[in-house]
């Protein structure tokens with residue numbers, strides 16, 4: 590099984606949208622896919638199920654070893670796609686997770702998911718690299734960083750990638766798969782310039798070729814609780830995420846252990 594975390598330092602860059610639609614693309618290609626919400630905001634659950642506030646989920650499992658992984662998995666209409674909502678996270682919101690214990694729980698959880706014969710586990714995270722997100726990264730195989738194509742924020746991306754690379758001290762398995770440009774507006778010069786600036790700033794292999802265009806369809810899909818690819822007008826978006834999935838599958842390779850410097 591491969592476990593991919595979707596992470597960014599900034600909020601609102603399109604992590605949840607990417608997680609949902611990438612999970613849908615993997616499931617659509619026949620891979621048994623589990624989408625896990627590790628963001629206490631509970632956005633995946635709010636987007637894809639109506640009863641998510643009542644669902645036990647990721648944080649219930651972290652806080653209580655008696656909560657079984659199998660019981661918190663929610664099936665979807667697509668046989669190859671299931672999800673786990675974030676659940677009830679009040680203990681973590683108040684006190685934060687305690688690194689050692691939570692990391693152990695996250696690793697046990699992923700081992701259980703693998704035993705249930707999932708091929709891919711995609712984990713949406715809250716903005717920032719702390720708390721449960723640090724534990725998720727310490728247990729994942731790969732991390733993907735969505736970045737909005739806008740002037741502010743692009744310059745901080747190399748530092749973010751370096752911080753992620755340092756997590757390999759705890760998790761030598763972690764592959765920093767790269768940045769996905771999101772909400773790219775083809776008719777806005779500033780958006781295209783920001784995308785070009787990011788490609789200039791980073792080694793070329795650290796920015797995915799596939800970009801996610803800004804499209805109101807994503808907002809409409811999330812309002813209807815659907816991945817964009819199942820919307821009537823969603824064929825083009827489905828192809829975008831198919832191409833991102835295939836790009837990622839080519840990138841997920843056995844890691845080399847050299848030190849990576851992300852500034853050019």
Ligand SMILES: Nc1ncnc2c1ncn2[C@@H]1O[C@H](COP(=O)(O)OP(=O)(O)OP(=O)(O)O)[C@@H](O)[C@H]1O
Nearest residue numbers: 600601602603604605606716772802803804807808
């Ligand atoms: N490609 C897109 N085109 C248009 N709107 C988008 C696109 N991607 C995301 N959005 C919208 O932008 C907003 C933020 O997206 P999203 O919730 O995925 O970001 P996030 O990084 O998960 O945010 P947070 O840090 O709060 O978890 C949402 O309203 C979403 O519908």
Ligand SMILES: [Mg+2]
Nearest residue numbers: 604605628632
């Ligand atoms: Mg989110």
